[in-house]
Amino acid sequence: EIVLTQSPATLSLSPGERATLSCRASQSVSTYLAWYQQKPGQAPRLLMYDVTNRATGIPARFSGSGSGTDFTLTISSLEPEDFAVYYCQQRYNSGTFGQGTKVEIK
Amino acid sequence: EVQLVESGGGLVQPGRSLRLSCRGSGFTFGAYAMAWVRQAPGKGLDWVGFIRSKASGGAIEHAASVKGRFTISRDDSKSMAYLQMNSLKTEDTAVYYCTRETEGASGYWGQGTLVTVSS
Numbered sequence: 764e765i766v767l768t769q770s771p772a773t774l775s776l777s778p779g780e781r782a783t784l785s786c787r788a789s790q791s792v793s794t795y796l797a798w799y800q801q802k803p804g805q806a807p808r809l810l811m812y813d814v815t816n817r818a819t820g821i822p823a824r825f826s827g828s829g830s831g832t833d834f835t836l837t838i839s840s841l842e843p844e845d846f847a848v849y850y851c852q853q854r855y856n857s858g859t860f861g862q863g864t865k866v867e868i869k
Numbered sequence: 870e871v872q873l874v875e876s877g878g879g880l881v882q883p884g885r886s887l888r889l890s891c892r893g894s895g896f897t898f899g900a901y902a903m904a905w906v907r908q909a910p911g912k913g914l915d916w917v918g919f920i921r922s923k924a925s926g927g928a929i930e931h932a933a934s935v936k937g938r939f940t941i942s943r944d945d946s947k948s949m950a951y952l953q954m955n956s957l958k959t960e961d962t963a964v965y966y967c968t969r970e971t972e973g974a975s976g977y978w979g980q981g982t983l984v985t986v987s988s
Contacts, residue, residue, distance in 0.1 A: 807975070809977075818971070858919065
């Protein structure tokens with residue numbers, strides 16, 4: 764089973780700052796990597812698929828990069844609505860998720 | 870508008886069975902792969918499995934943690950996906966989400982249905 768490790772567990776930042784979230788896979792997942800955002804009491808929302816592609820309606824401040832085993836989700840300038848938990852997921856072999864990174868207001 | 874509505878959750882004793890249903894609307898149900906994802910209280914997301922569209926071969930995959938106990942199926946004529954859960958354990962307690970695949974990811978999610986396994 765492919766294990767995804769996200770870091771950091773918590774990211775404390777202020778609105779307007781840049782957020783950089785990491786996702787590392789235990790083996791290559793090629794570019795079959797997606798990112799989701801989840802707010803309390805809500806279902807997750809797809810942000811990015813195939814590493815670099817924004818899902819419908821996702822603002823351009825969200826971007827993804829990486830390939831193989833190391834991936835990054837970047838939020839260029841945090842808006843108040845971006846404070847949430849973020850998960851990466853690989854679909855190269857089955858569909859495991861990372862444990863999540865919480866982006867909280869500093 | 871794409872909508873997914875799960876049903877069938879509730880309280881069940883360990884060792885018993887439960888079947889979850891997911892009704893899709895606002896899209897051609899049979900054209901898309903469907904997946905199930907769960908989330909234990911206060912925990913992260915846990916992929917349960919998925920079923921491809923018949924046009925893509927209809928393959929089904931289950932996570933190792935549920936293989937042999939859970940079975941995913943679909944009835945395209947009813948726009949329904951199902952998750953049959955047998956031999957339930959307390960650690961299966963979670964909100965279960967039905968999702969529609971888009972570009973190999975879960976692009977649309979239902980609101981979830983809570984399954985509580987307890988004696």
